[in-house]
Amino acid sequence: MNNTKSKNTYVAIMAGGIGSRFWPASRVDRPKQFLDILGTGQSLIRSTFERFLHICPVENIFILTNEAYKEQVKEHLPELSNEQILCEPSRNNTAPCIAYVAFKLFQLNPAANFIVAPSDHIILNEIAFLGSIEKGLIFTAQNEALLTLGIQPNRPDTGYGYIKYQKINPQEDTVVFKVEEFKEKPDLPTAQTYLESGDYVWNAGIFIWKASSIIQAFKKYNPVIYDIFQSISEQLNTSEEQAVINEKYPNCPSISIDYAIMENAHNIFTIPSEFGWSDLGTWASLYAESSKDNTENVLYGENIVTIDTKDCLIRVPNEKLVVLKDLDNYIVIDEADVLLIYPKNKEQEIKALTNQIAQQKGNHFL
């Protein structure tokens, strides 16, 4: 990776989400990225950070988060300086967040070529992941291209957005393909068609581009956001940065990078990849990604006794004895102050459930 571990390579890790679909493990003040969901001994953000240390020097890694989570970020990533932790004063979705880091990196280094990645996904095959990243960095360094890593689908998942790409290889010596169209989360028959066609990959929200390329895209496709950051670009990387961000950032429209840029621009490319990826969006995705016992139970906890119990996800403290009998297809999540026992195939209701809990019980348990 000598080519890419260049001083021009940067990483922006997005760590501002609240992960409400992982309640009660995730909470407003302790979102998913700070949890060791998989029981690996590391939080998801720590795993993400260490993965990118293979790509660029530690000082080139930036975290985009909320003021509320700044201390937790420092705790999980003590190697970072304060200047590497960018705090959004408001939640305006991903486009403003990416514009912020793009303008900041461009101001630091006009040749900056950077990766944007979520902090709370899992990637099981690190070598394959780094291979795709490396190819992407080379491609975007040499082209005015906006690149999104695409995940080869292995099932007709209706929980992800899809990307249709053109199977004509634009350059003989790369694995980079031109993107034709972004597709919203499909229904099951549509997802089946996508899977069978072989022309679609999942949209993983992992992007690679030069700062200059994405800034040009903002100028063209979302001038409101462009103008806001252009107007404060002189203050970025100075002692005035946080103050101007606090003042101007909330004026940005709340819009995703997909809507703002990716669905409009014509220079979008993808690298179809397979690296054991999951966005760990829900308990069911954790179940899907985890190894099962001989009755298809996923057990996170060291003292779990299951009797006539199958297809369940059980996540409890190691020191707690949990005895379960006659449960089929449930999730059982025991946190210190909350116990959730819920049918696994209805767990998409959990986000709405947390709103209901908030109404009934206040925010205490969220």
Next chain:
Amino acid sequence: MNNTKSKNTYVAIMAGGIGSRFWPASRVDRPKQFLDILGTGQSLIRSTFERFLHICPVENIFILTNEAYKEQVKEHLPELSNEQILCEPSRNNTAPCIAYVAFKLFQLNPAANFIVAPSDHIILNEIAFLGSIEKGLIFTAQNEALLTLGIQPNRPDTGYGYIKYQKINPQEDTVVFKVEEFKEKPDLPTAQTYLESGDYVWNAGIFIWKASSIIQAFKKYNPVIYDIFQSISEQLNTSEEQAVINEKYPNCPSISIDYAIMENAHNIFTIPSEFGWSDLGTWASLYAESSKDNTENVLYGENIVTIDTKDCLIRVPNEKLVVLKDLDNYIVIDEADVLLIYPKNKEQEIKALTNQIAQQKGNHFL
């Protein structure tokens, strides 16, 4: 109750049990009698004790327990002196335990007339209970009788022993009936027959007799136990009591009062009673005795959210939020270190389950 609150009336509360069928709420070192199972704010032993304060002065109440539980008894019943807490050095079932207190009371007061009662039952109708006790005390004071309170059955329960009594009233002015036979826990068809005949009551293990009467019964029907206590009767109520008990008590055969005396003696009487009694022997009996919400759930806990959940018993800490969906006929018991989720109609397996847990996990969780 002026007649019966006499200086001759004593109460012996048996508090040596381990209540393993109430696991994980009850533990070896914190058995059921010390728990506030019903969430009343009082432990079962405290409720039992306060109930008997209507019957006799506090100094006439004795607790039969194990050395291991002595400190807990003192904590729950601080009114008692050390002399009122009798510690069995070994678990030899109820007959030796009752013989011990009978000889001790007889030595204190040859006219002693006393009640033997478990510490961990519930009695909802205290007035009716005290009425039965009062009638029983009058009867045993005047007769050489061994009296056991009988509970009018309201269902064909197969978890209790039954007592067949003669419906010819032996004395016109009492409600005391002669017992014909003791019956082991029956199967369901037999229990149905018992219920329909109207000739049976449940054996609640609450006895009334003069110390002299039960001592005579031991002399006749279990001379081994009689001889042991007769040989040390001079040391009872002296500073040597515990030492001789520690030496001799373990020599007693391990046998219940039912087997040792009640099934053999001919002077057994009962008062068929209705006072909202349950032995709270199992989680299902707690469910049966507790008030239900409109979907037949019994909820012990202040932050329980049930969705499409019915016929369940949920017992969790007040401060813990518990969210349950799609559970039918389960018990969910959350203790600090143990969580049990079990089909309610299989909860008679819990005693065996605790043995299995002991094998797999050691005694840590028991």
